[in-house]
Amino acid sequence: MPSSFSNRLTAAIRAKRTPVVVGLDPRWESLPDTLRHAVDETGAGKAAAYAKFCREVIDVVAPLVPAIKPQIAFFEELGPLGLMSLATVIAYARQCGLLVIVDAKRNDIGSTAAAYAGAYFGKEAAWPADALTVSPYLGDDSLAPFVDAARQSGSGLFVLVKTSNPGGGQFQDLVSEGKPLYRHVAAHVERLTSEDVDATGYGSVGAVVGATYPAQLAELRAAMPHAWFLIPGYGSQGATAKDVAGGFDASGLGAVVNNSRGIIFAHQRKEYAHFGPDRWQSAVEAATKEMIAALAAETPAGKLA
């Protein structure tokens, strides 16, 4: 039996003393010029550039953070070659000691959900993930195959509960039986994760809760005391360290906070422009350290240090 996801995530956060997760969202138009100019602007060239870029980001952040979160959409956009690049990036990240949260927001019914789970969990997985994001719209029997596969492989899930985008509330905030839809989903997540809580105090089923809704973040922390939170929306989407403080438990655990563009494309931020295009990795390092420091100063994650 492999060690549980919660155990491994807790150990990784304690080892790095920070809950910062670096999101790998390679976008062709934002890659450093040196990487773009080194390849042909074809699918194969872009796929090679994405792999190289992500490996070079990993080289910088592996000593600093517990996990990376590749966004599969950007690799999928390039077709099978892009997805091969993703496999090499995942292997490299694991080799560097990072946990890998694959952001795929997959879902389907019954045996189809089991097929998706097989792509990310277990020994045959093409893109082996420590955790996977999934969507709840299809209900409990669509989540069950993912939960089973995650538990069997010692992996975790993050179910979309309250997302960070401006339109997230259109359906998620609809009130039924006295509470919004996202609270109904949260109640289901708490039920699932309560089934396999371990010594860390958390189980294998977590929740995606956007940093851009600080009040709901604290409300949902109380509603899902045994669920890990994956918090997107920090940085480029507008949320600050203060905004995410409510997502943590009193000891500074219980949440990881993702930043994608604000870190991997830090060379485009004016405060890091002085590094120049060739020292883009130094910009990544500086932006990562800045976020680590901000979370340590402004949230319970400071207790990890």
Add this chain to the structure above:
Amino acid sequence: MPSSFSNRLTAAIRAKRTPVVVGLDPRWESLPDTLRHAVDETGAGKAAAYAKFCREVIDVVAPLVPAIKPQIAFFEELGPLGLMSLATVIAYARQCGLLVIVDAKRNDIGSTAAAYAGAYFGKEAAWPADALTVSPYLGDDSLAPFVDAARQSGSGLFVLVKTSNPGGGQFQDLVSEGKPLYRHVAAHVERLTSEDVDATGYGSVGAVVGATYPAQLAELRAAMPHAWFLIPGYGSQGATAKDVAGGFDASGLGAVVNNSRGIIFAHQRKEYAHFGPDRWQSAVEAATKEMIAALAAETPAGKLA
């Protein structure tokens, strides 16, 4: 400007005189023995067998039906090689004159959704789709990039509204402001599709509505008069031709009805056992014709003949 999805779907349905869609859900354990024994039981072997199986299903159904619906999860389970097989299957289907509805249930926010859309719509698409299924949980700004990309490429979308699985109602049936969540999603689909209704009477944004809930199917037909319906759940999931009748408009258009296992694995059904394992394609043909006849007899699709 390419012809609209609704135009092309209408023409294809009229040409074949049936709204039957054949779902391509290759599952290793259900493939005909001859195909399984011809390859090694490795990822590469399975990917090759899936491509061959799907092409041979297409050979049988291309003269009979307007469209196929590959379920990407089964290809994704095999990794990049599986997804290369899917690309060859899609190309072959298009060459045979079939429309291709890729069942991917994708979704994400903003520019990430645009990256997904680029994988399925437009000239650079790795898996060019006439239509794609998407999930609504993230709200309007997550659907917008898919809608834009679909329109630009003359393609369509099917948004999950009321799914066919037993647990679909857990969240979809929650009542808010006097109507269930699925009706809120339906209202949004109708708004979107109303923006580009053409001479067919339908627009480019459709809805997934399960055959397993006949009453809601008729209710949703009235609620989304300009949306094409993709109706899963026929056959193996228990729904009959009578159950899907409410999904059509008075002229027999407005809906396509999918059957996956009941057709592609018809060689496993006892009523077609007499074909024997080597004549599995004859079982596929017989099952397709049986479903076409049932819909013609029991639904408004009979008016297409």
